[in-house]
Amino acid sequence: MAIKLDIEALLAHLPLFRSLDKTQLVLMAQASQEVRVAKHGFVFHRGDAASGLYVVAVGGIKLAIPSANGQEKVIEFFSPGQAFGEAVMFLDKPYMVQAQALEDTLLLWIDKQDIYAAIDRDPSFARRMLAGLSLRLHALVQDIETVNLQNASQRVISYLLKQPREAEHVQFPFNKNVIASKLGLTPETLSRLLHQLNSKGYIAVDGRDVHILDVPGMEAQLYGR
């Protein structure tokens, strides 16, 4: 019971559910189930049937495409408050990505049927859902742009500039391995490029901490060459 209340509060301030009224929110909260996944554990694998959507309550998730030879291409990260797995829910196709916990993670899972019910009850929920998918699409197109139209160094620069930063300080939220895959690079190449940007005085790297020293210089690299 106490748990149910927590869930309701949690859902209440997610963008996706923000437009729901009290009654609807209670329904959603009741429909939610807690799912716990240990670090490195899988929420689902490629090929699994998609039966609902997940919301991250605590922890972090990465979505990735696995490849035959053990590599993987990281598609997206999700942190608390974000939903994933919604896209495939609306198709009758299995997941083509896998979802893996980057740390010990607590998720909420909501069944497809309950989502459909909410859509039918409340058009503005449908709009939120549509906006959510659109945002995802937008992000993917940006990724495609990055991988296809920018060289390795530019990709690293735009990644760094896109990260939220406080006082010109940025922190890699995960293994550089994982970041490299997101950028479509090998870990070796990422390492070398960071070193190179460091040498040129654009950034100062210290482990996962990066100080951005020369934003205009970096931006010049993005457009100039």
Next chain:
Amino acid sequence: MAIKLDIEALLAHLPLFRSLDKTQLVLMAQASQEVRVAKHGFVFHRGDAASGLYVVAVGGIKLAIPSANGQEKVIEFFSPGQAFGEAVMFLDKPYMVQAQALEDTLLLWIDKQDIYAAIDRDPSFARRMLAGLSLRLHALVQDIETVNLQNASQRVISYLLKQPREAEHVQFPFNKNVIASKLGLTPETLSRLLHQLNSKGYIAVDGRDVHILDVPGMEAQLYGR
């Protein structure tokens, strides 16, 4: 008047609008406007505000990301019956892609407000819309997979195998230039790879016509190496 009737019939058998009842369909048809675009003409540019969605009635459209140095990365093609431009409509962001006619094209344009109205009136329309976006997302993820996890030759092979074919015969629907960009290759590389697949006996190329000769062999290239 006659035109309006045509529009209604056209809309009636699009997946997106198939669930609408007669009344709704009439409303949609009334909300639609014809847009004509000559070959190579632009429907919209990157940076334009998104104010509605387009449906291809006749012709063909390509969506692409333009880059600074005059290149572009082709994202998707649309043929009669398909809708595009819906994704960004739900965000308040400008287009990040441009839409260009591959041939003389007739489009229908439906204003955002009319789409929203339809969503509010009919939850099953909302579902169609969601399914449409999901499908788009799915396709993009597949593209990301192709570009990141397959080498140039594998990309060409999977493109060929994915194309609809009759009696092992496939035809490039557009300039090889455009296909190359979709695959994330230069035209030169595409040309060389087709030649190579030809030499190896996997395919027989004659201009835009390709005969697929050895499907198992090609599939082996996809997984084997």
Next chain:
DNA sequence: CGTAACCTTGAATAAAGTCAACATGGGTGG
């Protein structure tokens, strides 16, 4: 029949990947 757009081919180059060795360092168990 001529011209422009499209496509192919070759040689040289550059960019990033691979493989392998080594460094670092955070966490755990002794």
Next chain:
DNA sequence: CCACCCATGTTGACTTTATTCAAGGTTACG
């Protein structure tokens, strides 16, 4: 609390892959 160890990250030498640049060939179409 220290030492060891495994996961993570770095560096170097070499290789591969696809691009670039340039020239020439083809094709479709006015």
